[in-house]
Each structure stands twice: as C-alpha cells, then as structure tokens.
Amino acid sequence: MKKVFYAIAIAASIFTGCSSDDDDPIVKQPVEGEISGELATSKVFAYGNYTLKGMVKIKSGVTITFEKGSTITADKTNGEAGLIVLLGGKLIAEGTADEPIVFTEKSKVAGSWAGIIMYGDAPIVNSATAPAPQSAKSEDGLDLPYGGSNEQHNGGSLKYVRVEYAGQVITSNKKEHNGFSFYSVGAGTTLENLVSYKGNDDGFEFYGGTVSGKNLISYGNSDDSFDWQDGWKGQNNSNWFAYQTVKANYGMEIEAKGVNNAFGPKVTNITLKRAAGTVTEDQSEIQLDAIQFKAQGNGDYSNIIIDGYASQTTPTAFNGGAVQIKDVATYDNQVVGGKIKLTNVKVTNTPNLFITGATGFTVSAASFPGTNWGPTTTATGAALTGGKWATVDGVNLLANL
Known part of the structure; x- marks a missing residue:
C-alpha cells in the first residue's frame, strides 16, 4: 500500500510541475514593419x-x-x-x-x-x-x-x-x-x-x-x-503641465487672429514651470512669460501654478512675468472687457505679475473687472499620475511637477 501512495505522490508532483509550466505568461513578441x-x-x-x-x-x-x-x-x-x-x-x-x-x-x-x-x-x-x-x-x-x-x-x-x-x-x-x-x-x-x-x-x-x-x-x-x-x-481641458528648460518661449501663447470674439477656451488645473537658466528662443522680442495674450486672445483659466519665469539678463535682457498682454486691442477688449479670466493663480519665483507688451496701456490687477484676476497661495495646478507614458530614458517627466 505504501508503494501505491508513493506512486500517487510522484504522479501528483509531476502533474503540478506541468501545470506551473503551462501557467507561465506568454511574452508577446513585437512585429517589425515600415509605414x-x-x-x-x-x-x-x-x-x-x-x-x-x-x-x-x-x-x-x-x-x-x-x-x-x-x-x-x-x-x-x-x-x-x-x-x-x-x-x-x-x-x-x-x-x-x-x-x-x-x-x-x-x-x-x-x-x-x-x-x-x-x-x-x-x-x-x-x-x-x-x-x-x-x-x-x-x-x-x-x-x-x-x-x-x-x-x-x-x-x-x-x-x-x-x-x-x-x-x-x-x-x-x-x-x-x-x-x-x-x-x-x-x-x-x-x-x-x-x-x-x-x-x-x-x-x-x-x-x-x-x-x-x-x-x-x-x-x-x-x-x-x-x-x-x-x-x-475647447471647453473641457484639464491637467496641463509645461516644463521648460534650456531654450523656450511662452508657457501658453493665446491669440485669436485679431477677432474680438465672444467665446474662448476653458482650461482648469495648469502648471507652468521654467527651469533656472532657460532663455527665450527668439532674442528679438520678449517671449519668456508664462502666459501671453495677443491679437484678441481670451479664455477662462483656473487653478494655475506659475513658477520660475524669471527675468533674463543674457544674451538679451528681458523682464520675466506671469502674464503678458501684448497689444492695446487685447487689453481693451479682452482684459478690461472681461473676457480673460485667471482665477486661483499661485505665482512663485517670478518677479513680475504682469508685463505690458506695447505702449499706450499698463496692465495691473486693477485692469481685470470683478474677480477675473484671482491670486492665491493654495492653487494645486495639474494633477497627473506617472508611469511609462511619462518616463523617457529613465527620466520621470513628472519629477518637477
């Protein structure tokens, strides 16, 4: 009887081993091709x-x-x-x-x-x-x-x-x-x-x-x-993250081809960051602000973090800022006209809140009607979850978020 039980145990062991091998995951091999x-x-x-x-x-x-x-x-x-x-x-x-x-x-x-x-x-x-x-x-x-x-x-x-x-x-x-x-x-x-x-x-x-x-x-x-x-x-935009380094212009450049329109995009949860030492690409004009509005650009933006848009000393001296309004028409129709909304905005390591891009007007917090400009210290900005989609050559792109 002991021999029978021993034989059964050996058979069970063999069966278990085969089952384990069968359960090993099949690695799918990538195909190769040209498009x-x-x-x-x-x-x-x-x-x-x-x-x-x-x-x-x-x-x-x-x-x-x-x-x-x-x-x-x-x-x-x-x-x-x-x-x-x-x-x-x-x-x-x-x-x-x-x-x-x-x-x-x-x-x-x-x-x-x-x-x-x-x-x-x-x-x-x-x-x-x-x-x-x-x-x-x-x-x-x-x-x-x-x-x-x-x-x-x-x-x-x-x-x-x-x-x-x-x-x-x-x-x-x-x-x-x-x-x-x-x-x-x-x-x-x-x-x-x-x-x-x-x-x-x-x-x-x-x-x-x-x-x-x-x-x-x-x-x-x-x-x-x-x-x-x-x-x-676009009306349903959320969780935008910009990280600018070495050479870059605006975090967001916003324009509407000079048309004083009654609509604009809506974006919530925005983080715009500029690494120390980053210089503007084009040295012929100011292009190192976090957000620029021009040519009647407008829109509704909320829960924003702006960090690191410092002034540039070389190769050309430019003042850095959080928000630039480039032209008088955009200032008159979009800022004063109430079509630009920037609420729940946290600004750090950026010397100027506003940059005026032309003569004939000066942008300030008072330029925005009602609560269209809303500074805060509690904005959270973009909320993103990492993974291989946000990793390049071992670098986690969200490390600076």
Whole structure:
C-alpha cells in the first residue's frame, strides 16, 4: 500500500510541475514593419516596432489603429517624415500608462520630424468680416485648407501617446511643425494623456476647432509649450503641465487672429514651470512669460501654478512675468472687457505679475473687472499620475511637477 501512495505522490508532483509550466505568461513578441505613403485602407498595426518613412497620410474614410505598446520611429536621414490624419480620416492610438504608444526619431535630436498632424472641419475664426464658416490654409507646408461648421468632428482617439523630438521647422510660419498639430479638430476627438517631448517648436498647437485635451505634458520644447489661434474654443481641458528648460518661449501663447470674439477656451488645473537658466528662443522680442495674450486672445483659466519665469539678463535682457498682454486691442477688449479670466493663480519665483507688451496701456490687477484676476497661495495646478507614458530614458517627466 505504501508503494501505491508513493506512486500517487510522484504522479501528483509531476502533474503540478506541468501545470506551473503551462501557467507561465506568454511574452508577446513585437512585429517589425515600415509605414509609408498614403494609407487608403483601414488597418490595425499590431503591437510592434515600426519605421515611419515620409509624410504618411491617413486618407478620408480610413481608420488606422495602433495597438498599445507600439513604437513608431522616424529617421531624419530619410527626409521629412510625419503622420498626417487628413479630414475624414481617423487615428486610433490608445496605449496605457505602462504600455504607451511612442512616436519618436532615431537620432533623438529635437526638430527631426513633423510629429502628428490632424485635420478636421470644426469652426475657426480668422476674420471679423468673413461669413461663417471660415477657412484658412495650413502652415505645415502641405498648404491644406482647414475650417468648417462641424463642431463634433471626430479624428479618432489618442490616449497615452508620446511624441518625441518633433517640431521640424523648414521655413518659419510657412513650413513648420509641432509635436501635435490640430487643424480645426472637433469635440468628437479624444485627446488624453499625451506627451510632447523635446521638440523644436510648440509642444501642442490648436488651429481653431473645438477639441479638448486632458492630462497633457509639454516637456522641453523650444518654442511655446501650448499655443493656439484661429478662435480655438475647447471647453473641457484639464491637467496641463509645461516644463521648460534650456531654450523656450511662452508657457501658453493665446491669440485669436485679431477677432474680438465672444467665446474662448476653458482650461482648469495648469502648471507652468521654467527651469533656472532657460532663455527665450527668439532674442528679438520678449517671449519668456508664462502666459501671453495677443491679437484678441481670451479664455477662462483656473487653478494655475506659475513658477520660475524669471527675468533674463543674457544674451538679451528681458523682464520675466506671469502674464503678458501684448497689444492695446487685447487689453481693451479682452482684459478690461472681461473676457480673460485667471482665477486661483499661485505665482512663485517670478518677479513680475504682469508685463505690458506695447505702449499706450499698463496692465495691473486693477485692469481685470470683478474677480477675473484671482491670486492665491493654495492653487494645486495639474494633477497627473506617472508611469511609462511619462518616463523617457529613465527620466520621470513628472519629477518637477
């Protein structure tokens, strides 16, 4: 009988060992591939490592999906490269906090590629006299029209996506790119947990439209961290973090093409930080303030932390400040007119609350009607949760938050 029990014990041990082996996790291997040309058929790119070659365009009616954890790498030695979502196309790139989707460039040099560009037909405003809907031509060298009347335009869903080393500038204001460029993108598009890392132009730029962005990080970009024009009016923006270092301009540059409009975007929970020693990119004008309003830019901003926008002594002496109003029209119509609201604002390591960018007016707390200017010591700014999506080469991008 003892031999029987011993045999059973041996068999059980063998069975248990086999079960343990069967339960070992299967490691999914990334596929390899190249993405180029016009994408005219909907496709899912499986988890993998892809080379992006040329200015790849997602055509109207086409949905392109990238699985979580994928890496898409451009190579500047192959020429200009970028991923463009044309009007009517959709990009679905939904990573996770620990399996982000990363768009990068082989050399890891800022300004090496064009980043992600998306087109929609949501409204823009670039003329006070032109009838609605209005349109304009893009400044990315593609010279494509943007603008329309579709406030709910849907260009897809970007979640936990990081763009690195973009912001390629070929001709200023005529052929330049950002980390993320959104032309007339509508409110049906999802933008959440996005990082623009060490680009050579703006981190995020909105050219009109109604889309909103949540949990956005603009880190180490050489121009503005967040920039918009053409009457962008996203209403559900929250948790924006800008960290500027080495060379940079404004934390947020806000304009509306000179149109005295009755609307503006709404952004809550903002942290704008500038590292010591950071200098403005363009030495011909003041561009080192946390927030600049110009050309009738306006909006509602709350729970803001501004830190480190100090005066610059070299190579050109400029005064640093929290808020710059560039021109008289913006001062008269947007500040005094009550269309700029900055509430629950905490300012540290910044010598001037306000900078006046032209002659003929002086900005002060008294310039803002009612409670439109609200300084505080208790603002909390952006609230973001870390993970691989916010980590580059072992550096936690949220360490300075």
